[in-house]
Amino acid sequence: MxxxxxxxxxxxxxxxxxxxxxxxxxxxxxxxxxxxxxxxxxxxxxxxxxxxxxxxxxxxxxxxxxxxxxxxxxxxxxxxxxxxxAEEVKAVGTTGIGDVLAGLAAEVGHTVHMALRSGNHAVYVHKVEADQPFRMASRVGMRLPLHCTAIGKSVLSQLSEEEVKAVVAATGLPARNANTITDAARLVEELAMVRAQGYAIDDEENETTIRCIGAPVFDRGGSVVGGVSISTVTFLVSRDQLVSFAPGLLAAAQEVGALLG
Structure with missing residues (x-):
């Protein structure tokens, strides 16, 4: 790219x-x-x-x-x-997905999200809150940017160069904080790394003190439709520990894709 x-x-x-x-x-x-x-x-x-x-x-x-x-x-x-x-689609189209996400959350002990791409953004459609004394500010129905979130970068990494250009042209690369990638060339490098390793890291790029790992979700035709992520707080989970969750995350994302059809 x-x-x-x-x-x-x-x-x-x-x-x-x-x-x-x-x-x-x-x-x-x-x-x-x-x-x-x-x-x-x-x-x-x-x-x-x-x-x-x-x-x-x-x-x-x-x-x-x-x-x-x-x-x-x-x-x-x-x-x-x-x-x-929307309620009919949710009832039919997400059968079994909640169980997969709940299983991943129980395995890692942290909050798990699923989001689906909606145009130039993604939208949370599932959230499994961890059994922790704190709560993530996210909610089902919330829109999230693609350039600075783990799910978003997972999605972008699977799009063509022209599709990524179109998203960036439409939304820009607004800074959420000092860690956000706001340079197009830097984003290209980041997406190449995400493709190579199969997962994306949001290292306080969207919210300070929040670090996430995300993996893309594909439909049966092989097109990326969204992603699954694990969200942690930086003062409890190191980056290395977060990366250790990758195998379980990738397996869950694959299961979710199979259930989506």
Missing amino acids: GEITGESDQRAGRSSKAGNAVSKALNVLEAAVGGDGPRRLGDIATDAGVPKASVHRILAALGELGFIANEGDGTYRVGPRMLAL
Whole structure:
């Protein structure tokens, strides 16, 4: 993978591949339900890589179908039909995955997460809290950046150079703290190392005092769809000890991928 650049024509990310009506509608739906609350049309258009006029029409159609709700103040949120669909998918599509993740958490004694890629981010879909006196601030449904998290870097490492360029062009490489990789060339080197070893380390790059190890999850077609991670606090677990969890993590990620189908 060569040097990543942030050309303006890459800004839309997914839009270059979203030429047909179905792709546009799905990208708009994904962008509309992302985040922690109602979203404005302009933000949805930017994230979806679709012109505002088209986004407005698509949102109106999705609203009539119940997948999106118009708040009436220029913002949109998840509609009741989308919420119902999400629960149905969760019930059918994640059978057995919770047991795998719980088994890994019991084995290592630390918090385990699973996240699935959603456009230029990933979203936590499972969390198994460790039996520790502290609690991680993460929660199911939370979005996480790809460039500075163990799961995110695991996902990026399995994408093509052009796909990584598109993500970086769309999101940038914002610093979460002094440890975050914000240089594109440095990120390329990091992703090459992740591919070679099969797992990624977030060494306080997203949150200070939090160190994680993550592995990619693939579907049966071999495409990366997300990842599994083990999260620890730096004052209890050294980097070397964290790396020792890699075999169990990789095995769990493989099991999860098989269950996803």
